Amino acid sequence: MPIKRADKTPMPVREAQQRAHDFIEVNAGYTTSHAAFEAERCLRCQDPVCVGGCPVNVPIPEFIHAVAMGDMAGAAKILRSANPLPAICGRVCPQESQCEAECSMTQRFTPVAIGHLERFVADWERTQPPSVQAKITKTEKIAIIGAGPSGLVCAGALARLGYPVTIYEALHAAGGVLRYGIPEFRLPKEVLDWEIGLLKSMGVEIVCNVIIGKTLTLDELFGKMGYAAVFIGTGAGLPQFLGIPGENLNGVMSANEFLTRVNLMGGYDPEKSDTPVKVGKRMAVIGAGNTAMDAVRTSLRMGAQKAMVVYRRSDKEMSARVEEYHHAMEEGVEFHWLTNPLEIEGNAEGWATGLRCQKMKLGEPDASGRARPVPIPDSEFVLPVDNVILAIGTTPNPLLTRTTSGLLTNKKGCLVADEKTGLTSKALVFAGGDAVTGAATVILAAGAGKRAAQAIHEALEARA
């Protein structure tokens, strides 16, 4: 057995000072020699525990072995058999808490860069003519609600099984959070467009500007429109606010609004976009998840001179991917840990001018298992700001459930669905992704979409 190198082959990244002012992708991607090197680090364990760490159980050692052998087509095939969105997941999955956390190399060294290799293979695949062929052989039409990760994956899987599939999307462009949420510098739209193009080439129809629950009801999809089954992948797009004073001042917005203006509406390119994005000199983002990192790094690129993260817990409790956090630090983002926002102060014209905060310390674990932040007395101070962006979480959009009878939700507004099949409280209506789990990851949504496709197929076969 060859001697394994101790450390992960680093991802080539663009220089921080340069990239912090444009929207070109930060990670440049492995070269062939990087990938070959890194693939050699895989121990090809008898019992590959990494696979268990992956929500869709990608046969990780197999695809990495194919890379090591130089069989890129084989690697791509293995990867895609388990994960229909490899180029996206290779970029946005929190590998450090999934597959790479389980990697046997971690016991003594650093894990194999499974995510970087996944991206490398998927990017290679995009340079090849599409190999996936699908032919409509079935007569039962399937409707998918929402063109986000779970809906796209469900549609792809059903198309491969021969079903005619229509995706209904409320916005004017497909992709869901991959389009409006994740910025270009982390997930180039070209990658997303390629995946959507692939679905279209398989015969999947994508109808934009149709809001199921408004334009058409869920019941009309079965009756008037004649669909045999429906998959709901409406995500968790409703932004939460803190409810602190001053939240309605001008200059205060949800991360969803900020990112939608920049990403979906193209605000990052004012030459081409009519949608204004207002970024002052000092931008404070409240929260420390991936959305917060996306928002704060976007604010730098939109011209903020001081971009800050304000979070009431510490860096240990933050939910952002480690890579995003590191990139944000390199780019000059300031982190205010253990800082709890109390009020947004404004001027006479109603514009935000300051964020009044209080310092916190960590106490006993709370319901989430994380140390509960406790206020430090007499520690209040005002952080001067021009903009405040709230990135404190999102909940499922109630548009569909408000207008559909018999569709059960839990007290958080998430759809009640069977964990294995995605079947909801309504016959032949399946659901998956953030609409069921609350805000989670792309890979979990993809996995749910894939399982639901299989369940829909089985339900229709059983009925026939």
Place this chain on the structure above:
Amino acid sequence: MATIIETRQLTAVTKYFRIEAPLIASSARPGQFVMLRVREGGERIPITIADYDRELGTITIVVQAVGATTQRVCALKTGDEILDVAGPMGGHIDIAPGGHVCGVGGGFGSAALLCLMREFTARGDTTTAILGARNKDLLILADELRPLCTHLEICTDDGSAGFKGFVTQRLAQLIEGPAARRPDSVVAIGPMAMMRAVAETTRRPKVKTLVSMDPLMVDGTGMCGGCRVTVAGKAQFACVDGPCFDAHEVDFDVAMRRNKAYVQEEKRAVDRAACMDRREIA
């Protein structure tokens, strides 16, 4: 894509459009709106649905050219396509049947009274439409509204048509006057200052009043929260919780201030659009 099948210039800056949108027409109700986008890279803007014809599969909107995007909409002609039309968004106006409903329309907001009056008259309500404009040249859709309501009231600031004075003055007279003309509920659609004045007019006599809020929106589906309006001290999303709210609970100060957030950008956009159009022509 939605095809424009009829246009009419109502005033120098206000244009009437009938658009082919069968799915929206089949589900639209009074008070709802659509989101429009007219070009790649264009803004999404909310426009109230003025009327709909379920059989013909068309919706009617009236647009006032005030910003870069509305100017682009108003430049469209019969036969042109609108890139994106999505809806119907928002909740509809819900008033118990059997009463006297008064719709108050100011400026191009009068257009939204078309479906409101038609539906409520058809179900047997007594209906009054009060139209307001600065002068008779700016008055819109009076002839279209007349057959759709029980009573039509026209108000102009200069008295060039109908009652001389504000819609709120005429509304106050109706509320204080004979029972037969007194509305049980009022729906006000128009400029924020007018809706606020209507709210003040009906507050003391305790006439239930709805206002159709028109805040800044990005997506219109509940996703951005940019359209939040303070109602009874709580933030509500106009796009999914509204757009119509209890007039006596709306914080108009906050709403008016929030609507000015992008005034500078809007001015620049108007200049830029004019410049770009010239470049395109050249």
